Amino acid sequence: MDPKAKKAALRGITYGLYLVGTKDESGVNAFAGNFLTQTSFEPPLVTLAVKAGTRSQQQIASSGVFSVNVLESGQKDMVTAFFRALEVDGNKLAGYEFTTEETGCPIFTDALSFFECKVVDRLEIGDHYIYVGEVIHAGVHRTGDPLTMKETGFYYGG
Ligand SMILES: Cc1cc2nc3c(=O)[nH]c(=O)nc-3n(C[C@H](O)[C@H](O)[C@H](O)COP(=O)(O)O)c2cc1C
Incomplete structure (x- = not known):
């Protein structure tokens, strides 16, 4: 395979860029992610890939x-704050x-909208693990x- 062609072709996939909220017994967390898509209407399913x-x-x-928090076009600064590991400060993450609500994962007040998912299947292969979430x-x-990846000028793929 031609690595340049592979990179160029895979970079032709278009994406949004979202804030994914997580939690465990030690607390909540959130990261910026684009490897997300809806994969079923009924039940409503999305598939998310998360760096292993x-x-x-x-x-x-x-x-x-x-x-999953859907940001608005123009919120590049907000999403950029979630590319690194974060500590919670009161009810704020990176100042946001x-x-x-239902799952205990962060719902950002400044986002346009959100949905919460329960993991119903997983495929832990590759350098990102795949989680199927029921909304x-x-x-x-x-x-x-x-917010779209294109408007930010970032690439995460290829
Ligand atoms: C443009 C861009 C898109 C990203 N998309 C993803 C993604 O889809 N999945 C993922 O696991 N990490 C993605 N990352 C990396 C995470 O944002 C980064 O690893 C984050 O620090 C993980 O947070 P944590 O270390 O607190 O778990 C992306 C990074 C950038 C710059």
């Missing part, structure tokens, strides 16, 4: 839940306020255009 060995991956593996709860804070 990260705190987030270990939390999803142990808790069996995660949240969150609440919790068990969702909410809308306000309407707007979702």
